[in-house]
Amino acid sequence: MSTEPMSTEPISTESISTEPVRFDTKIAVLLREDLEPWQRLNVTSFLVSGLGTTVPEVIGEPYEDADGVPYLPMFRQPVLVFEATKETLTAAHGRTLSRALPRAAFTSDLFATGNDRDNRAAVRAVGTGDLDLVGLAVYGPRNAVDKVVKGARLHP
Numbered sequence: 001m002s003t004e005p006m007s008t009e010p011i012s013t014e015s016i017s018t019e020p021v022r023f024d025t026k027i028a029v030l031l032r033e034d035l036e037p038w039q040r041l042n043v044t045s046f047l048v049s050g051l052g053t054t055v056p057e058v059i060g061e062p063y064e065d066a067d068g069v070p071y072l073p074m075f076r077q078p079v080l081v082f083e084a085t086k087e088t089l090t091a092a093h094g095r096t097l098s099r100a101l102p103r104a105a106f107t108s109d110l111f112a113t114g115n116d117r118d119n120r121a122a123v124r125a126v127g128t129g130d131l132d133l134v135g136l137a138v139y140g141p142r143n144a145v146d147k148v149v150k151g152a153r154l155h156p
Contacts, residue, residue: 023077026145027051027058030092030152032134033083039134040155043106047137048079050104055139084152089133095148096138097128106135 029044051058052075060076084092096103109122109132123131138148 021077024142025058025077025140026142027075027077027079027139028137028145028149029079029081030089030136030138030149031081031083031155032086032089034086035134039111043135044081046110047104047106047135048075051102051137051139055102058139080149081155082149082152083155084149086133088151089136092138092148092150092152093131093133093136095150096136099140099144099148101138101140101144101148103139104137105131105133108132108134 027048029047031040031043035043058075058077059073062073063071065071093103093105105123107123107126109126110119111134113119113122126132138145140148
């Protein structure tokens with residue numbers, strides 16, 4: 001993480017359009033339906049952090065309020081959150097791999113660890129087909145992501 005101060009340069013609003021923005025890509029998070037509410041939030045936040053750090057085109061411009069206080073940039077498009085059975089999540093993982101889409105995975109083992117090093121070791125210790133997935137984030141062309149999350153439903 002950079003320790004440099006955030007820019008205080010004003011953000012130009014000259015080219016901001018009022019037309020709705022349509023994205024040809026999609027960010028989706030798929031959660032296993034049997035997670036506790038706190039687990040759903042925790043898994044979602046960890047998963048999307050992976051996309052935001054490795055797929056730079058998903059990040060928009062920094063924000064600034066009317067008093068000139070700067071805020072960090074966020075995703076440039078909505079994140080759709082889905083839920084599904086364990087079987088549907090496993091199938092979605094396979095479809096993500098076959099399409100070679102950028103992805104982040106969260107396994108049940110990560111609930112028992114307390115730091116990044118142990119998280120990575122827990123995932124590395126299990127073969128791809130044996131991962132006990134509780135969450136998956138994926139980014140890519142809208143139609144490809146739609147195929148990945150097939151069988152899942154939007155999170156209530």
